[in-house]
Amino acid sequence: MLTNSQAEKHETVKEMMRDAVLHDVNKISLFGIMDVNPGLISAIVITAIMLTAAALIRIFVIPKFEYIPASKFQVLLEEMVGLFNNFAKQNSPHRNKFLGAYIFGAGMYIFFGTLFELLGLQGVTTAGHSITLPAPLADINGAIALGCLSYFVVLSGGVLANGFGGLASALKEFSMPLSMSFRLFGAMLSGVLVTELVYYYFQLSFVLPIIVAVLFTLLHATIQTYVLVMLTASSYGSATEPKEKINQ
Amino acid sequence: MNIPLNIDWQQILLHLFNFSILTLGLYLLLYNPVKKFMDQRTEHYKKLDSEAIEKLKEAKELEISYEKRLEDIEKIIEERQASAAQEAKEAADAILKDAKEQAENILSEAQQAAQQERARILEDTQEEITQMAISATEKLLAQSSSGALNQFLEAVKKE
Numbered sequence: 001m002l003t004n005s006q007a008e009k010h011e012t013v014k015e016m017m018r019d020a021v022l023h024d025v026n027k028i029s030l031f032g033i034m035d036v037n038p039g040l041i042s043a044i045v046i047t048a049i050m051l052t053a054a055a056l057i058r059i060f061v062i063p064k065f066e067y068i069p070a071s072k073f074q075v076l077l078e079e080m081v082g083l084f085n086n087f088a089k090q091n092s093p094h095r096n097k098f099l100g101a102y103i104f105g106a107g108m109y110i111f112f113g114t115l116f117e118l119l120g121l122q123g124v125t126t127a128g129h130s131i132t133l134p135a136p137l138a139d140i141n142g143a144i145a146l147g148c149l150s151y152f153v154v155l156s157g158g159v160l161a162n163g164f165g166g167l168a169s170a171l172k173e174f175s176m177p178l179s180m181s182f183r184l185f186g187a188m189l190s191g192v193l194v195t196e197l198v199y200y201y202f203q204l205s206f207v208l209p210i211i212v213a214v215l216f217t218l219l220h221a222t223i224q225t226y227v228l229v230m231l232t233a234s235s236y237g238s239a240t241e242p243k244e245k246i247n248q
Numbered sequence: 249m250n251i252p253l254n255i256d257w258q259q260i261l262l263h264l265f266n267f268s269i270l271t272l273g274l275y276l277l278l279y280n281p282v283k284k285f286m287d288q289r290t291e292h293y294k295k296l297d298s299e300a301i302e303k304l305k306e307a308k309e310l311e312i313s314y315e316k317r318l319e320d321i322e323k324i325i326e327e328r329q330a331s332a333a334q335e336a337k338e339a340a341d342a343i344l345k346d347a348k349e350q351a352e353n354i355l356s357e358a359q360q361a362a363q364q365e366r367a368r369i370l371e372d373t374q375e376e377i378t379q380m381a382i383s384a385t386e387k388l389l390a391q392s393s394s395g396a397l398n399q400f401l402e403a404v405k406k407e
Contacts, residue, residue: 022254030262040259040266047270054277062281067289081282104279105271136263141256145263 013200020192023139026125035126039139046116046136050108080104087229092237095161099236102153103229106146110228113137114188114221117195118213132199137224138188140181147181150232158239170239176231184228191220 011019019025027035030044061073069075084107088100113136121133136142154176158166198204198212251257 024254034258036259036262037254037256040262043263043266047266047273050270051273051277054274058277058281062285065282065285067292077278077282078286081279082286084279085283100283101275101279102271105267105274108274109267109270139259139263140254141259142263144255145260145267148260149264149267 013197016196016200017193020134020138020196021189026127026129026131028123028131029126037139037141038123038125038131038133039136039142041123042116042121042133042139043113043136043142045121045133046109046113050112080108084229087233091230091233092157092240094237094242095157095240096237099153099157099233103233106150106232107225107229109146110137110184111221111225114191114217114224117192118217134192135188137184138192140185143185143188144177144181146228147179147184148177150180150228151177154232154235154239157236161240162243165243166239170235173235176235180228180231184224187220187224187227191217 011025015025023037023039026038028038028041030036030040057077061077064071065074069078081104084104085100088096088103092099116133117135117138119133122130123133125131137146151173154173155167155170158170160166162169194216195209195213198208
């Protein structure tokens with residue numbers, strides 16, 4: 001599945017790279033309603049997988065939690081939740097409950113969404129070609145959605161904490177949604193492009209994908225998760241900081 | 249209107265909707281239950297900790313009260329020892345005094361008895377000596393009575 005050279009051979013490397021950036025050629029039908037970018041299909045699939053996994057964990061694992069963890073999986077889950085919760089508390093001492101939940105969702109989405117491309121799941125385009133489903137955030141629409149939503153969260157936090165004063169201070173960072181969106185998109189896209197390039201050539205399909213696909217994907221998934229979560233948390237923290245404290 | 253980079257508002261909204269569902273689902277199914285469990289555990293250990301601190305405090309208070317009681321008991325023991333020693337001394341003095349009095353009585357009685365004995369012995373001895381003198385005189389008289397008495401009687405007659 002990882003090498004998958006046969007599926008890509010209907011187009012040249014130039015066309016393939018261009019499509020990876022613009023998604024203007026290969027479209028996938030969304031339940032027959034409309035044609036969408038493969039990234040959106042990836043997003044829906046990863047959401048379904050993650051929610052199913054979360055539901056199974058909620059039903060079968062969490063009720064068996066012990067005060068002194070007996071399983072490594074419990075430790076892993078607690079570490080994951082604790083990591084984002086502490087991150088929210090450290091970066092935003094005020095009103096950090098919602099922030100913790102949001103950055104947990106965003107972090108999980110970016111991390112597992114990026115690792116999703118390692119699965120090499122195939123989708124069928126409207127033209128009838130097989131295509132490897134990319135990371136959801138390698139689609140610019142996905143990156144814009146996440147960047148804008150993060151900015152909206154920061155904005156809402158500022159308004160709730162400080163009223164219109166908070167709104168004004170959050171609006172100062174007007175470039176934030178743009179920078180967040182394109183940073184995320186650029187970072188994800190670079191990974192996709194390098195991986196696509198390597199997979200395109202049969203000669204590069206041996207040994208190299210282990211480094212390029214697995215390690216590179218793991219690395220940039222971790223980095224992008226950290227970057228977006230950190231930026232959102234620190235901006236939210238400064239927006240929700242009480243005004244009296246700022247004046248001091 | 250064609251937006252560059254194939255940006256599509258419908259797809260952005262679909263991504264937003266999808267991500268919102270994911271975040272909400274993850275919050276309800278994973279984040280919140282795990283966080284609740286962790287908070288519950290923290291509370292449990294905090295409670296244990298506060299209970300331990302409380303027990304430690306109680307133990308310290310108990311230790312202080314026992315130390316105080318021990319000190320009081322030591323004081324009482326010292327006082328009782330002192331009073332017992334005083335009583336013992338007084339009893340010993342009284343016994344000694346009685347013994348001295350008894351000894352003095354015995355001594356005076358003994359002296360008196362000795363005096364009486366001495367006087368009786370002296371009296372007896374005098375009587376014995378007198379008796380002995382009388383008997384000796386009588387013997388002497390008996391031996392020499394006929395000649396001398398006769399001589400005496402004759403002398404008396406001649407006169």
